Amino acid sequence: MGYSKKVRREAIQLIQERKLNAERDAENRRQRIFSEIPDARRYEREIASCGIRAGRAVLKGGNVREELLKLKDESKRLQAEYEALLNEHGYSVRDTEPQYTCEKCGDTGYVELDNRTVVCSCLKNAMVETACRELNKRSPLSLCTFEDFKLDYYSKEISEGYPRSAYDQLSAIYQRCKDYADNFSKYSKSLLMIGKTGLGKTHLSLAIANEVIKKGYGVIYASAPTIVSQIEKEHFSRARNDEESVEDSLQECDLLIIDDLGTEFNNKFTTPAIYNVFNSRISAGKPVIVNTNLSIRELNEVYSERFVSRIIGEAERLNFFGDDIRVLMARKARNN
16 A cells, blocks of 8 residues: 555554454453353353364374264354353353454454455555544644534625625535535545635535544545645655655545645646646545635646646536635624
8 A cells, every 4th residue: 555664553553452452351241251150161161172172182083083073062062051051141152252343354454365365444444544644633624614614704795797696605615515525435526626715615625524534534634735745755755764655645545635725836846746646536536625725827827737627627616706704704803
């Protein structure tokens, strides 16, 4: 997957902690059950003894098949009596066993497939979650929700040159974003939020992120300058430091939100870097939400025509317009 050693180490540690917790909880349950039902411990020992005796019979040789059949029948009888005893007291055999988070791998992180040991989906998900958490440490993901988005700051008057009022436009965008979050999947359509500052683009994209994260998806939110800075750092320090992983994480997450596109310093390195991130995800059918204060014309002046046409062609455009509501909110706060 291309994750850094740090991400892999933390993800593996998470899986191992799940396994240890499950086994510790199982042992605590066993001891509680055995203290309540002393005969249950005796049955467990006798069942284990059948297995040991079977192994000794194989090593000893002779009429092994007959001996193994006897031990198998004895083990079945003991297991049936053991299970009946537990059931009589309101328990089951499952109560004495570890309840692993992942039943496929038993919280080891690896499974056997076609005679090969491969990474389990639970470990893959843990690496995605860990990588997302690393890149989101400085993101205001917890600050914005749909519930605290205030439509009443937008004007209900229709300004010249616009088909409807800012209130009606943002009401429609708000509902579209909410529907997007409610119905999100790994293959949802990308969004391009375009408009001047202070109109709610970041708030709504973060509200989407919060809802998507609650569904268990991996989300990365980052401004374009941050993404470029991280990629540049990784690019020029990879030979010395394998603890950084950015491009793979940006491509692997379920939803990538690029905020403030157009505010990064553009040069021969940064522009292709942003394009490659966007293009790789689109080619893989993975959604991106792009926020920008620039118009389409301004985007064409900053980026290549290929890049802009790729965004426009693949993303649903949400046009924000109206007055900067942050100014209106600050003015209202002062008056209060």
